[in-house]
Amino acid sequence: MRFGLIWAEAANGLRRNLSMVVSVVLVTFISLTFVGTAVLLQMQIGQMKTYWYDRAQVAVYMCIDSDKCESGSANEQTIAAVKAQLQSPELAPYIQKFYYQDQKQGYEQFKEQFKGNQISDFVTPEMIPPTFWVNLKDPSQSAVLTETLSGAVGVQSVVDQRSYLDQIFQILNSASFTAIGIAALMLVAAALLIATTIRLSAFSRRRELGIMRLVGASNRFIQTPFILEGVFAALIGSLLAAGAVYAIVGVFVQGYLASRIPSINFVTEGDALVVAPILLLVGIVLAAVSANFAISRYLKV
Template identity: 30%
Template sequence: MVPSNLGYSLREAGRHFRRNWSTVLGAIVTIFLSLFVIGLFVMGSVMIGNLVGNVENSVTIQAFLSDDADSNAVQALQTKIEGWDDVESVKYKSKDEALEEYKQSMSNRNASDVVAALDGENPVPASYVITLKDPQKVEEVANKLIQDSDFQSVADGSDASSAVSYGRETVERLFSVTYYLRMGAIVLVVLLSFIAFVFINNTIRLSIAARRREIAIMRLVGASNGFIRGPFLTEGVLEALIGSLLAIGVLQAGSQVVLPKLQQSLSFLSFNLPTQVVAATYGALVVIGILLGLFGSAIAMRRYLRV
């Protein structure tokens, strides 16, 4: 589908751009919007993935221990858990450390008054803080810990399951929300890509209809199929290329303006996009745009240009 005469194809495409600028502009805007949404989806998905990864990495299992637990049994159990395949580390948190952490987390909520009301008693139990190699295994490791007889003997309370706490529910809800967001974005991207494809197809059809007499004369003088197709293929590709470059420009400008503001407002989150991801996204937009223009033009000619 490479034009047999590139110079002639470019001149003819430029002439059609000038004569039918409104139709061409509509095709370019449609392609721009479609590719802009695709790029926005890809870059947004990367940022959401990073945020989910950060939340996942903060998921730990906290196993509360009885105040009456034997210290040797507690130490032996810690060594045992550290030997499990999915466990990265186990940290023992004493009652005093747990109370101090409570004070810090409740610093703005009258924690000192609450602690004073305890009259020197410390009701916060000691615990293990278990970090995992794969956060997705949190439920599996938690169930293994609950069923472990050694843990049951030192767990806080008579029910070992109530002595184990982990934040898997929060991550699952986050995954559920992001899943539906991604599915919705995919549907929107496919729909807009189809609209851009149809618009290019219609634009080329109109161009063919307006130049049927010229095409017939070219056929009579012996012009090849490739020579005749060249301007239409070039036109579709140029429209798609311009639309993709516009989408890249807007995405780049938007990221330079919006991301720093988001980072400033939500400093506890990371909105950084790796340079490799940005470059790959922009390259993919150009390729997708060219393919949309190329195949949209080719199908229009196949159905409506009888050569």
């Protein structure tokens, strides 16, 4: 009977404050959608780091202009010497595989990469340096290769491609942190709105609350319907946010981006389903804590 009465009081409060409930639903929906998007973005960045860092190569550029290299320009002897170093017992344990790309092959690859770009019209094969492309067993140990080959005869520079990737991931991380910041602000707004809604609901029923106190109702019995109101509204917003995140992944990420950038492993609907329970839990806990704080403060006044 007591549970029936509590649920009846909660339903009555939702009906009386429908406009405020809708506001709570919308704010919770928007804020948790930002939260879910930020979490998925971090998951995407993690996947991309794993994928691209494992495939990042170290480029050993041979010198084609003696004026730019203290050790002199590359020739057949210096190229053979670098190859021997890569196969030496000192470096071989770190190397998974490597291959040599001469100027003609490098030029063909350059034209393929910049196909349709006018820049390719101004580049000749003589401008492309011969290069050793090295895949390391552990990409984080590229410093061993850099220290060994930098300054070698005929070597212009040793470049770890991960240095380029770091700049890209810094930008992506900045975007992710921005989304997290916005989500945090929206969650604060949702918590304040839930608390305000509960206080207004309690104020509109102040006469009923006074009667309940006179007949000996406990504070917990009085507080529970109000907490349920906030949890119910936040739960609807959380479900909408989970559905929106799932739709974003299915329609935009997998439907649009994946078809246009097939080389990247994007987050999937399965990842969105992993995030969904987190959104539901955050929404419920946020509403319960905010509503409990608001009604407790009101009853003490």
